[in-house]
Amino acid sequence: MAALLDVQHLTCGHGEAVVLQDVSFTLPEGRSLALLGRNGTGKTTLIDTLAGAARRHAGTITLAGQALHALPSHRRAAAGIGWVPQERNIFKSLTVHENLTAVMRPGPWSPERVYQLFPRLAERRQNLGTQLSGGEQQMLAFARALVLNPKLLLLDEPLEGLAPIIVEELLRAIRRVARDEGLPSIVVEQHPQMVLGVTDDAIVLDRGSIAYRATSEALLADPTPLDAWLGVGQH
Numbered sequence: 001m002a003a004l005l006d007v008q009h010l011t012c013g014h015g016e017a018v019v020l021q022d023v024s025f026t027l028p029e030g031r032s033l034a035l036l037g038r039n040g041t042g043k044t045t046l047i048d049t050l051a052g053a054a055r056r057h058a059g060t061i062t063l064a065g066q067a068l069h070a071l072p073s074h075r076r077a078a079a080g081i082g083w084v085p086q087e088r089n090i091f092k093s094l095t096v097h098e099n100l101t102a103v104m105r106p107g108p109w110s111p112e113r114v115y116q117l118f119p120r121l122a123e124r125r126q127n128l129g130t131q132l133s134g135g136e137q138q139m140l141a142f143a144r145a146l147v148l149n150p151k152l153l154l155l156d157e158p159l160e161g162l163a164p165i166i167v168e169e170l171l172r173a174i175r176r177v178a179r180d181e182g183l184p185s186i187v188v189e190q191h192p193q194m195v196l197g198v199t200d201d202a203i204v205l206d207r208g209s210i211a212y213r214a215t216s217e218a219l220l221a222d223p224t225p226l227d228a229w230l231g232v233g234q235h
């Protein structure tokens with residue numbers, strides 16, 4: 001079966017600066033991928049390049065047979081990229097419910113379904129974005145990407161800086177969406193043990209390229225290969 005996402009010989013960065021060189025990987029339909037690596041190794045740059053928000057110097061990005069690499073960001077969203085950037089792009093002057101209805105498209109994920117996934121958002125549906133906690137904003141950013149009914153979900157450090165109880169809720173939601181429902185997803189994370197439990201496969205970036213890849217299950221069973229790329233005791 002053809003890969004859902006096919007990235008070939010991708011070189012990308014910011015302006016003239018190259019951050020990742022000649023990166024190739026595929027993501028099959030129904031699989032989820034943890035994107036790991038030390039600070040500054042280019043995880044966000046890779047996600048942003050897939051979403052059309054960083055500079056592609058060379059290479060191709062194909063989603064469900066459609067070439068995306070020459071399209072602007074909004075057309076990649078229309079083609080099925082559901083992107084949740086680190087800065088949580090919600091409309092702060094709209095209510096939770098308006099945030100969802102402003103972007104929703106037909107498909108299995110309706111606002112009512114995301115409220116079941118995130119009961120906190122259901123309680124806050126009439127609250128403005130400005131009235132939400134950081135964790136609730138992250139849930140709303142995730143929910144907005146879901147109601148777009150994307151073919152591929154990109155989550156950039158969705159757990160960063162959040163309280164443990166919120167991290168648990170988000171991990172449960174990622175597991176349900178990515179693992180149980182099989183929505184293809186790429187999840188950037190600095191701390192592997194959390195994300196390896198909710199993804200199928202893992203890629204480690206180092207020095208501008210893919211340094212290591214394995215199944216998440218294998219790395220959970222034996223994380224020693226991560227020592228070389230993330231630092232001993234860092235996972």
Ligand SMILES: Nc1ncnc2c1ncn2[C@@H]1O[C@H](COP(=O)(O)OP(=O)(O)OP(=O)(O)O)[C@@H](O)[C@H]1O
Binds near residue numbers: 017
């Ligand atoms: N907008 C930008 N303009 C120029 N350089 C940038 C920009 N954003 C990131 N970089 C540089 O690109 C490199 C990779 O950064 P990137 O944020 O992709 O790494 P990362 O692995 O996501 O790190 P972190 O975990 O800290 O977010 C770094 O050297 C960074 O300084």
